[in-house]
Amino acid sequence: MKILVCLKQVPDTETKIKVAGDGKSLDPTDVKWITSPYDEYALEEGLRLKESAGAEVTVATVGDDKAKDVLRNAFALGADHAVLIKGDGQGDTLATASILAGFAKDKGFDLVLSGNKGLGGDNSAVGPMLAELLGYAQANVVVKLEITDGKFRAEREIEGGTEVVEGSLPAVVTAQKGLNEPRYASLKGIMAAKKKTIEETEVAGHAPATGTLAMTLPAARAEGRKLEGDAASQAKALMDALKNEAKVF
Amino acid sequence: MILVFCELKDGKLRKPSAEALSEGRRLADASGQQLGALTVGASADGAADAAKYGADSILTCVAPSLASYSSDAFAAAIASAAKAKGATIVLGAATAMGKDALPRAAARLDAGYAGDVTGLSMEGGKLQAQRPVYAGKAFATTGFTSAVQVATTRPNVFAATEKTGPGAMESVEAPAGDFKAIVKEILAKGGGKVDLTEANVIVAGGRGLKSGENFKILEELADALGGVVGASRAAVDAGWGLSHGIQVGQTGKVVSPTLYIAAGISGAIQHLAGMSSSKYIVAINKDPDAPIFKIADYGIVGDLFEVVPELTKAAKAMGIGAHH
DSSP, X not given: OEEEEEOOEEEOTTOOOOXXXXXXXXXXXTOOEEEOHHHHHHHHHHHHHHHHHOOEEEEEEEEOGGGHHHHHHHHHHTOSEEEEEEOOSXXXXXXXXXXXXXXXXXXXXXXXXXXXXXXSSOOOOHHHHHHHHHTOEEEEEEEEEEEETTEEEEEEEETTEEEEEEEESSEEEEEOTTSOOOOOOOHHHHHHHHXXXXXXXXXXXXXXXXXXXXXXXXXXXOOOEEOOSSHHHHHHHHHHHHHHTSOOO | OEEEEEOEETTEEOHHHHHXXXXXXXXXXXXXXXXXXXXXXXXXXXXXXXXXXXXXXXXXXXXXXXXXXXXXXXXXXXXXHHHHHTOSXXXXXXXXXXXXXXXXXXXXXXXXXXXXXXXXXXXXXXEEEEEEEGGGTEEEEEXXXXXXXXXXXXXXXXXXXXXXXXXXXXXXXXXXXOOSEEEEEEEEOSTTOOOGGGOSEEEEEOGGGOSSTTHHXXXXXXXXXXXXXXXXXXXXXXXXXXXXXXXXXXXXXXXXXXXXXXXXXXXXXXXXXXXXXXSEEEEEESXXXXXXXXXXXXXXXXXXXXXXXXXXXXXHHHTTTTTO
């Protein structure tokens, strides 16, 4: 089985977002970059299939030289091949999906894994778009995955529960928290990763179909008031305020 | 035409779809276009509800093979209806199904996609979307260059406004062939409660709850207020047996209820990102310097194990939530 895991480099979740001088993009100053946490679940699932079913795991990302860090990290965790698809970071979901599809289309991947969303654009669209462009089945926001005899059974999160999706490979599956517990890289893995070669390639894709015209920070919420007294009077004051002041009820 | 993909459940139009339709009606009026509603399934029971929210026409795609949800079949049905009607804008709700089918339909239509939008407008004949990015740490205005423009509306943000439209029913062709994937079974876990993303009231707990069992006091308060329970990443990752599905924050659900009560949650940046667009925020914490108080409308400095049961008691005494 051949598996492709698509990774994205994103700002660390504790990053305080600042808007750049152009008024529409992220100010990269002081940003610590990490592999998107959802992509870590995707990679872990690929590595487990490598161990249990002898799958070959290729990782790929669309980005610049800085994005090599996520590929190097994937090598340290156990990926077999890593590919940097050069991109300028200006692509939208359709452009990114078309670049990944262009890269993957002739390579016979049985399974394409990725996070259910990147932490940034938060569109959750690259997975399903990639599935459509490759003509593959899809299962998104997956918390449990079983592969047997060229078929998959995936449990995906829906409102108030999960639903079971079944289909035939090839498929695109996007990971949700809960799918697995990602491993940590071993020192041996980290050392070995330094000697491995990251392939670099360029793939033509669709022109972006959307663009960010402006980015703003949410208006700061004013600090409200503290309710005084013992627990019972605080509770009563709160319910009173919610009912008569905020009119929530 | 503006085409809105509408979800039916138990013979009724789902509320997030009614919200998307209402917003579609507003955009159609602003741009002089027709509003079409599209339903896909083994039956069209409940599709007529779309007329209540202003649909000029109701397109029904009905076939026995569509009884269970299939990403590829539903995406094909949406794209084919959009093409047949020459729709330039395709909307749907940002539900589990909408977020699964509409990006796939967008790729089929060579269209740009804006997910989970909180505002839409027409500018020079093109759609513009306001949407949270970085889980709500920032907001982006997204513009489209593609001929067809696809967006999903975040539940609970747009009003579902009744405005009767002609609602002329018309059946459209169902997708043929073998589906690549299909839903075989639904495993409900929430006991029929609404999802966090659609809840009006959320009572969330953090590390301060000290154990999974202690979430029972939050359940009781949530029940009294007609709400549901959420949790911080710290609580979910603590190994207390809490479901990942109730996590609120940048790596969990992004929510915007009318009321968000945070108990024993200090307010890490990634948590605040997921809930700071709530209308009213209440913080209960022992630590008066906890960052959560900075964004709370009402703060209670105190022991949540004393305060939360008192809140439940006060809510019941005042008859709050009884009408939910």
